Amino acid sequence: MRIATWNVNSIRARVERVVDYIVREEIDVLCMQEIKCRDNQFPYEQFTAAGYEVVLHGLNQWNGVAIASRLPLEDVQITFPSQPGFGEPDADGNAPLEARAIAATVDGVRLWSLYVPNGRELDHPHYVYKLEWLRGLARDTAGWLAESPDMPLALLGDWNVVPYDHDVWDIREFAGSTHVSPPEREAFFAFEAVGLKDVVRPLIPEGYTYWDYKQLRFPRNEGMRIDFIMGSPAFAELVDSAVIARDERKGDGPSDHVPVVVDLVREGDEDDRPMIW
DNA sequence: ATGCCTGTAACGTACAGA
Numbered sequence: 001m002r003i004a005t006w007n008v009n010s011i012r013a014r015v016e017r018v019v020d021y022i023v024r025e026e027i028d029v030l031c032m033q034e035i036k037c038r039d040n041q042f043p044y045e046q047f048t049a050a051g052y053e054v055v056l057h058g059l060n061q062w063n064g065v066a067i068a069s070r071l072p073l074e075d076v077q078i079t080f081p082s083q084p085g086f087g088e089p090d091a092d093g094n095a096p097l098e099a100r101a102i103a104a105t106v107d108g109v110r111l112w113s114l115y116v117p118n119g120r121e122l123d124h125p126h127y128v129y130k131l132e133w134l135r136g137l138a139r140d141t142a143g144w145l146a147e148s149p150d151m152p153l154a155l156l157g158d159w160n161v162v163p164y165d166h167d168v169w170d171i172r173e174f175a176g177s178t179h180v181s182p183p184e185r186e187a188f189f190a191f192e193a194v195g196l197k198d199v200v201r202p203l204i205p206e207g208y209t210y211w212d213y214k215q216l217r218f219p220r221n222e223g224m225r226i227d228f229i230m231g232s233p234a235f236a237e238l239v240d241s242a243v244i245a246r247d248e249r250k251g252d253g254p255s256d257h258v259p260v261v262v263d264l265v266r267e268g269d270e271d272d273r274p275m276i277w
Numbered sequence: 278a279t280g281c282c283t284g285t286a287a288c289g290t291a292c293a294g295a
Contacts, residue, residue: 009294061292178295212282215282221279254279
């Protein structure tokens with residue numbers, strides 16, 4: 001089973017590119033972030049014509065997450081229990097929940113498509129929100145692992161955190177910025193503390209997943225590694241290979257992020273690329 | 278060329294992104 005995560009930066013703006021890619025690369029399950037649309041605006045037709053079923057959570061032009069799969073999607077869940085809201089509180093004093101998390105189970109594997117808040121500035125309320133969002137997710141993850149330790153689980157998405165200095169082209173450019181601050185890194189590494197690991201990094205130690213549209217960042221290869229697949233022990237032992245699809249940043253109308261892909265193979269399954277296993 | 282930012286809402290300009 002081949003699984004990918006991709007911040008598509010508007011699905012309506014580049015549905016052809018996205019569907020072409022998942023068909024060409026035989027992606028079985030695609031976790032998308034920043035679809036930037038509501039359910040009734042999503043281009044379902046192109047996905048269904050290519051053999052993919054789609055579940056999504058999209059409220060408006062901001063954020064939005066989805067999972068497309070050519071294998072059956074089960075137990076779909078929108079938002080995680082500890083997910084905090086952001087913005088003007090309602091009459092009950094609760095800030096609205098944003099469209100940043102959706103989960104589904106595919107052939108016994110639990111997958112979360114996640115768009116972690118950006119944080120904006122270190123002194124911005126969005127930064128506090130980002131840290132609380134990550135801490136809430138880590139707390140829930142610990143619970144899921146305790147409840148179902150044998151079920152392969154992965155948190156896939158745009159984490160908006162730079163774990164290591166070498167995950168950007170020049171750490172000096174990021175002094176005083178979000179993404180690299182110690183509290184953000186602590187919030188990220190807390191997922192390792194509860195038992196997840198980055199399943200791509202051991203296979204692909206170097207490489208970025210995002211390049212800003214501005215200032216010739218891609219031609220200069222001035223990027224950031226911020227899209228990760230964090231897997232439970234049961235998930236990690238299925239991972240056979242990984243790809244960061246850097247070529248998807250080229251050409252006309254790319255997203256500023258590229259797909260991050262893993263192949264899962266079950267013990268005893270010697271097929272190169274089993275579609276059903 | 279991988280090239281100086283892009284998408285959405287709304288139709289001029291604001292906001293968000295990392």
